[in-house]
Amino acid sequence: MSALQWVFIIASLITVGAAVMMVASHRMMHAALWLAVALLGVAVIFVTLEASFFAVVQLLVYIGAILILIVFAIMLTQRSTEAGSRLNSLAWGAAGVAGVIWTALTYVFIRWVVSGTPMQELGASFDDVVLLGKALVDAEGFAVPFEVASVLLLAALIGAVYIAFERKGEGS
Amino acid sequence: MPLMYYLGLSAFMFTIGILGVLLRRNPLVVFMALELMFNAANLAFVAFAAFHKVLDGEIFVFFVITTAAAEVAIGLALIIAIFRTKHSVDIDQMSELKG
Amino acid sequence: MVASTLPVEYIRALLPEIGLLVLAGLVLGLDLFSSEVSRQRWLGWVVAAGSLGIAGLSLAFAYPVASPRLLWGGALRLDEVGFVFRMLFLAGVGLTALFAMQVKDLAGKGEFFALLLFSALGFSLMASAADMVMLFLAIETASIPLYVLAGFYLRDIRSAEAGLKYVLFGAVASATLLYGLSLLYGMGGTTRLYDLEAALRQAQAPLEMVAVALFLVLVGFGFKVAAVPFHFWAPDVYEGAPTPVTGYLSTASKAAGFAVLLRFLIGVFAEQTAFWTLLIGILATASMLVGNYLALVQSNAKRLLAYSSIAQAGYILIGVAAGTPLGATGAVYYLIAYLVTNLAAFGILTVVEQVLGSSDLKALEGLQQRSAPLALAMLAALLSLGGIPPFAGFIAKLLVFGSAVEAGQIWLAFVGVFNSIIALYYYLVVLRTIYRFTPGVEPISEIKPAWRLALGICVVGIVLIGVWIAPWYSWAGSVARVLWVY
Numbered sequence: 001m002s003a004l005q006w007v008f009i010i011a012s013l014i015t016v017g018a019a020v021m022m023v024a025s026h027r028m029m030h031a032a033l034w035l036a037v038a039l040l041g042v043a044v045i046f047v048t049l050e051a052s053f054f055a056v057v058q059l060l061v062y063i064g065a066i067l068i069l070i071v072f073a074i075m076l077t078q079r080s081t082e083a084g085s086r087l088n089s090l091a092w093g094a095a096g097v098a099g100v101i102w103t104a105l106t107y108v109f110i111r112w113v114v115s116g117t118p119m120q121e122l123g124a125s126f127d128d129v130v131l132l133g134k135a136l137v138d139a140e141g142f143a144v145p146f147e148v149a150s151v152l153l154l155a156a157l158i159g160a161v162y163i164a165f166e167r168k169g170e171g172s
Numbered sequence: 173m174p175l176m177y178y179l180g181l182s183a184f185m186f187t188i189g190i191l192g193v194l195l196r197r198n199p200l201v202v203f204m205a206l207e208l209m210f211n212a213a214n215l216a217f218v219a220f221a222a223f224h225k226v227l228d229g230e231i232f233v234f235f236v237i238t239t240a241a242a243e244v245a246i247g248l249a250l251i252i253a254i255f256r257t258k259h260s261v262d263i264d265q266m267s268e269l270k271g
Numbered sequence: 272m273v274a275s276t277l278p279v280e281y282i283r284a285l286l287p288e289i290g291l292l293v294l295a296g297l298v299l300g301l302d303l304f305s306s307e308v309s310r311q312r313w314l315g316w317v318v319a320a321g322s323l324g325i326a327g328l329s330l331a332f333a334y335p336v337a338s339p340r341l342l343w344g345g346a347l348r349l350d351e352v353g354f355v356f357r358m359l360f361l362a363g364v365g366l367t368a369l370f371a372m373q374v375k376d377l378a379g380k381g382e383f384f385a386l387l388l389f390s391a392l393g394f395s396l397m398a399s400a401a402d403m404v405m406l407f408l409a410i411e412t413a414s415i416p417l418y419v420l421a422g423f424y425l426r427d428i429r430s431a432e433a434g435l436k437y438v439l440f441g442a443v444a445s446a447t448l449l450y451g452l453s454l455l456y457g458m459g460g461t462t463r464l465y466d467l468e469a470a471l472r473q474a475q476a477p478l479e480m481v482a483v484a485l486f487l488v489l490v491g492f493g494f495k496v497a498a499v500p501f502h503f504w505a506p507d508v509y510e511g512a513p514t515p516v517t518g519y520l521s522t523a524s525k526a527a528g529f530a531v532l533l534r535f536l537i538g539v540f541a542e543q544t545a546f547w548t549l550l551i552g553i554l555a556t557a558s559m560l561v562g563n564y565l566a567l568v569q570s571n572a573k574r575l576l577a578y579s580s581i582a583q584a585g586y587i588l589i590g591v592a593a594g595t596p597l598g599a600t601g602a603v604y605y606l607i608a609y610l611v612t613n614l615a616a617f618g619i620l621t622v623v624e625q626v627l628g629s630s631d632l633k634a635l636e637g638l639q640q641r642s643a644p645l646a647l648a649m650l651a652a653l654l655s656l657g658g659i660p661p662f663a664g665f666i667a668k669l670l671v672f673g674s675a676v677e678a679g680q681i682w683l684a685f686v687g688v689f690n691s692i693i694a695l696y697y698y699l700v701v702l703r704t705i706y707r708f709t710p711g712v713e714p715i716s717e718i719k720p721a722w723r724l725a726l727g728i729c730v731v732g733i734v735l736i737g738v739w740i741a742p743w744y745s746w747a748g749s750v751a752r753v754l755w756v757y
Contacts, residue, residue: 005173012181019185019208023192028200035204038185042211045181048173049222054214054233061237066207066244073200073248077255094194098187105183108480109176118174119223135231139277140344142231144285145408148396149238151292152412155389156242158299159419162382163249166425179457186450193443202439209446213453220457228462229453232404236449239411243445246418247438253422254431 015041178219186212290325302381315372353399363523369725386416433511440504448491495528509577518617558585593678599751601670608663611732637709663736
């Protein structure tokens with residue numbers, strides 16, 4: 001086995017374990033930390049797929065921003081942490097749904113002939129940030145989605161500011 | 173390495189995410205499980221992009237990360253707004269809207 | 272040198288979106304630089320007039336004349352689907368703004384109208400998106416403002432919780448949709464919807480995998496249109512959200528969901544038509560049964576209309592399930608009729624709620640004595656929802672049931688007719704509440720001009736769409752026609 005395969009196997013085992021622990025852990029702060037480990041594992045797997053740019057974005061946005069936000073929210077609402085351990089009353093139904101989905105997905109992936117063949121080397125030209133950047137501003141590429149993403153962020157910004165400020169007068 | 177390895181991992185993460193969403197009652201934990209689901213899809217996209225050697229999949233991931241951040245920001249803002257009124261954010265305790 | 276190489280077609284394809292963005296900017300600017308009193312008075316009119324203006328501009332410059340064209344590198348398609356649905360969304364935004372501008376807690380809020388416009392921009396892009404990346408972003412752009420709008424009364428815990436529930440369910444639905452899209456991309460190797468069908472065929476994508484992708488995608492779209500079994504969020508969110516927002520959610524949001532559903536099923540899954548028509552037929556049946564039976568036992572008018580709107584999604588799904596141009600025509604016609612009808616119903620509830628402070632069915636008691644025109648408008652809306660001629664809902668139901676018969680799905684038409692009769696029962700119960708003589712009710716002193724205008728437009732629309740069929744039918748027909756043009 002090559003070094004790359006070892007890296008993949010270790011990273012995916014860590015990711016899987018952390019994901020399971022995240023869902024199973026009773027304390028919310030622990031769950032958040034397990035999520036961080038899982039996201040880190042995904043970042044490593046992005047590297048094995050020669051998508052180092054996305055590995056960095058994963059670190060910066062998911063762990064650096066989203067997870068920090070979640071941790072802040074946990075700390076702000078800490079009095080309800082004890083309630084975090086409670087499970088849905090329909091736990092068996094949930095497990096059943098998840099089981100069916102997992103079986104279906106795994107079945108179709110195994111049946112898909114293409115997925116068994118080894119992937120070829122991508123070469124240096126593939127993971128090119130310049131190509132990516134050009135595609136984002138190209139009118140024949142993804143210029144419209146790129147602009148729409150800015151509208152989306154603006155809308156989210158306005159919404160979040162409204163939610164935060166609307167309640168300010170009531171706080172005391 | 174076969175594509176299958178990546179897809180298997182992605183399918184597993186997606187399932188664990190769904191399990192977390194369905195099982196756990198605290199909206200913050202539900203959000204964390206949701207991040208797992210989005211990450212599973214991202215992983216699949218990057219793997220497929222590498223497989224097809226087409227950049228589109230990676231660009232999709234770029235936008236997914238953007239929207240996930242926006243969605244979480246709104247969700248957490250609402251959670252904190254509710255907590256300030258009720259001092260509880262358990263989904264089961266959202267009794268005002270049941271029936 | 273981008274400007275010199277950008278064809279004018281590219282701008283035309285985005286004209287309504289650019290207009291909505293400019294209008295949202297204008298609203299935010301006015302919010303900053305004008306006094307509370309003038310905001311209360313004018314913001315709603317600005318939004319309503321602006322959306323009318325954008326509709327006029329689109330009619331003049333963005334009307335798709337030639338055959339459908341893929342623009343912006345295939346991200347958008349300039350065709351009748353996008354055009355007709357955009358008109359629907361603009362009408363929805365304008366009327367919602369008129370209803371909201373007399374609601375005390377919404378009228379002076381620039382954020383409210385800006386978010387409303389942003390979500391309309393998202394809907395508008397959903398209807399014309401021809402690329403999975405574009406589609407996903409459009410759905411999110413439409414959803415994120417709606418999450419905030421549903422929770423807009425932050426001091427009212429029911430509204431805030433409605434917002435949170437909507438975010439949670441919405442995010443799960445979009446994550447599931449995204450996973451489905453990733454499978455499609457994995458099989459086809461492209462994100463362009465109109466290349467995907469050929470790519471799937473060429474790659475000999477295994478049938479089971481396509482089916483799994485179809486399931487996952489349907490979860491996402493089923494959530495948007497509030498079809499059973501993806502409807503759990505709808506009653507709570509509809510009840511908790513501010514009433515004008517509920518009206519907007521139940522009409523524009525549903526229409527946008529159906530626009531993408533139709534484009535996706537017909538465009539991408541053409542090979543699997545037999546499979547998805549069956550699936551959609553099951554969803555339609557479940558939606559009608561669950562929606563109507565649960566509507567029977569409701570005591571809150573908003574909740575009742577929420578369950579009724581789940582059932583209405585079922586009727587529209589009958590048209591989709593037919594999988595024929597007539598079915599699609601029926602579905603689009605139904606959406607046009609449903610927009611004015613349901614906006615009228617929720618508009619009247621907005622008025623009642625503002626005056627009496629309650630949205631219980633009890634609050635509707637003796638509405639006829641309070642205000643005869645309001646009661647008459649409610650009569651038109653409820654009978655149209657029930658599918659009684661000469662109102663809009665009748666023709667719409669006729670078309671979707673007819674398409675089911677034409678497609679050989681007589682059982683579906685039968686279930687639809689059976690459910691329409693059940694639904695008529697609870698609509699009539701509400702009408703009896705309104706028209707029964709109730710001692711000691713006071714007349715509503717004044718119905719604000721904006722409300723009068725909006726309700727007037729809705730009622731005229733309900734009657735017009737039910738009587739003068741040709742123009743709406745030809746619009747709906749043109750949508751159905753281009754759906755099958757790849």
